[in-house]
Amino acid sequence: MRAVATQVDDAVSTPVTAMPPHRGRARRVFFSAQTARILAPIAGLAAVLALLQLAVAVFHIPKYILPPPSDFLPAIVTDWNQLWPATVVTAEEVVYGFLLGTVFSIPLALVLSSVRPIRDTLYPLIVFFQVIPKIAIAPLMIIWFGAGKMSVTLLTFALCFFPILINSMAGFSQLDPRRLYITKSMGASRWQTFRYLRVQSALPYMFAGFRVASTLAVTGVIVGQFVGSAAGLGYLLEASTGILNTALVFADVVVLSILGLLVNYVVVAAEALCMPWQRRKATA
Amino acid sequence: MHAVAATKGNRVSAAKPRREATSVPTFTHERARDARTDTAAPAAQTSADGARGAAISIRDVSKRYARGVSALESVSLDVRAGEFVSVLGPSGCGKSTLMLIVAGLLSCSSGSVTVNGETVEKPLTDVGIVFQDDLLLEFRTTLDNVALQCEVRGMRKSEARRKAAQALDRMGLSSAARRYPHELSGGMRQRASLARAFIHEPSTLLMDEPFGALDAITRIRMQGELERLWLDGQRKTILFITHGVEEAVRLSDRVVVLSPSPGRIAAEFTIDAPRPRPIVIEDNETLTRYSREIYALFDRLGVFED
Incomplete structure (x- = not known):
């Protein structure tokens, strides 16, 4: 050349x-x-x-089948007084369900991964519950807790719980034993080993779980609202379908997608905040 | 106990060293383990009762893993305070196992180890450990990795960081302080892990092939750096595990050769040469003769055969 x-x-x-x-x-x-x-x-x-x-x-498609963007985009504005309160309820339920899942599954993951007898006893049960399609227990929730926020949140919790639990468990048990050589030779206590080594080593796994759970949370809330709720974007979706207000259905879906994006963004931002070393790895 | 060890220790017959010029230091080489006590080499004045006076005293240590695999067989070794001793042997001879046992990170099947007069039963803490992998924590900056040693030992975080910054400075790593391990070169990472092992000024350093993963040039540089660190400060007792003959000869006061599996002590060489040692030992007749002797021993031990 x-x-x-x-x-x-x-x-x-x-x-x-x-x-x-x-x-x-x-x-x-x-x-x-x-x-x-x-x-x-x-x-x-x-x-x-x-x-x-x-x-x-x-193709002269009727509006109730497929509303053109010129119909459903303005609907977001005109029906805002319906959409906004529904969005607030939905977001609340997503956040509560997700947080509930996190609060319960991380400590449980820690116990399961560090206490052998408890793991041997509970883990098979957990696997059994995990294979139940969680959506299938939505009607049960209605029977137990009645229609409304409680049922929707608990269903969402059930959906978020397992991915976070399984991933956190993997995170807590995946540890290069030679790293423990280093902390042991420093004379680190159990608590110090946890605080300085185990938590951070498990974080990438936990966040893998959070990401899966955040998507499931939105799905869970919508399905929960379909089945038993008189509020939220899921309910509004069903109600507007019933009266063939397809423009509102589309507007609802657009708002839902934006909500989903936002939830996803929060998780990604939290990840970057909690694991600054990973962020630099990506740019390196 | 001693008698048994003696028969095992004398297994390898020692070839007498050639003495060439008068200026060449005497070899006290291939002293079979028990002969050591009477050969009275200036560098190894271990008393016959072993443990007393020795910083590290390894007594008849054997290690058998499950399924009957024997890694170490009746190894006895004394290391004086401030002595640099290398344990040299081919892969799989149990030298890493020996180090973990001394560090209290692995239990032995029989025998005992005392370090600074205390029997090792739980992990040693008055110690700095360096492995072939730097084992730095990827989520801590280089500075915080070194500071961890002090933090865990109860120092305030700000104080630990200040001390770590000084340690990094001494290693020429100031520029890497705020960077994460994955942003550093292999040599820099291993230097940081050396800093972590030295920072709390332990009496003992245990190193398991610390330079094994580095490229040849970096390895030689790091050897020089280690020697300098060791000579500069209060001399620490170093047990250095390696399979590099030149590395062992260049760095050590004494080289202990382990036979292939199960590891037994085949011979000991007292490296009688002034310090600091030359960077490259190829031009140094004294040091190369030691390495030739060791290679010859390896040959007799069948290390180079399949």
Whole structure:
């Protein structure tokens, strides 16, 4: 490659540096690479919406089957007085269910991974409960706790509980024994070993569990509200389906997706906050 | 107990060393374990009753794992306070096992170990440990990794950090203080793990192939650095596990050679050469003769055969 270049240069007697470093040098750049990375998905979304709008018009699809974006996007604003309270209830139930799952499963994971007899006794039971499709116990929740917030939150808790438990257990038991050599030779107590070594070693596993649980939490709340609740985005979804207000159904789904994104973002942000070493690993 | 050990210790017959120039220090080499007490090498004045006077005293230590695999067989060794002793042997001869037993991190099947007069029954704490893997915690910065040693021992965090910063400075690692282990080179990581092992000024250092994972040049640099650290401060007792003949000869006051599995002490060499030792031992007739002797012994032990 280089030899060829030199030959050419010799022939026309121009210095090598006179050759343009990049082929696309003359092309005008409208956005920086970073701006482009932000704009690209927005452009994608806009294209899909435009296509939808066009399809509805071209194929004469009735509004109650597929409302065009020009219908359901304004519905977010016009029906805001219905959507907002529903969103608040839904978000509350997601957060409560998720937190409840975290509060119960992490200490339990710690006990199970450190006390052998307890693990031997409880773990098979836990595996058994885990294979039950949690959605199937939604009607039971209604029988036990009645329709409303309590049932929805508990169903969400049941969904969040297992991924966090299983992952945290893996985190607490996965520890290179040679690391314990180091802390033992420092004379670390059990508590110190836990505080300085075990917690941080388990964190990446816990967050893997949190991420799964956060997605499940939103699903859990919606299903719970379908089955037995008179409030929330899930309830509103069902109610507006019943009266064929498809625009509101779509608006509801859009708000739900935004809520889901937000929950996901909170988990990711918490992860970056709790594990700064991981963040640097990603950029390194 | 002693008689049994003597028959085992004398198993390998020692070839007499050649003496060339008068200036060349005398070899006290391949002293079979029990002969040591009467050979009266200046570097190994262990009393016949063993444990007394020795910083580390290993008495007839054997280790058998489950399924009858024997890792160590009746190993006895005394290390004086401030002495640098290498345990040299091929892979799988049980030298790492020996180190873990001395550190109190592994129990032996029979025999006993005393360190600074106390029988080792639980993990030693007056000790710095370095393994082949740096074993730094990925979630702590280099500074906090070194400071951990002090923090666990009850020092206030700010104080521990200040001390760790000094330790890193001494190792030429100031620039790495705020970085995480995965952002450092292998040599830097191992230097940080050395700093962690030295910071609390333990009486004893136990090192298991600390430079085994480094590239050849970094390894030689680190050997020099270790020697400097050891010579600078109050000399610590070092038990250094290695399979590198040159490394053992370059660094040690005494090299103890273990035979292939199960590990037994095959011979001991007192390395009588001034310090600091040359960086590269190839040009040094005294040191190369030791390494040649050890290679010859390895050959007789069948280390190079399958």
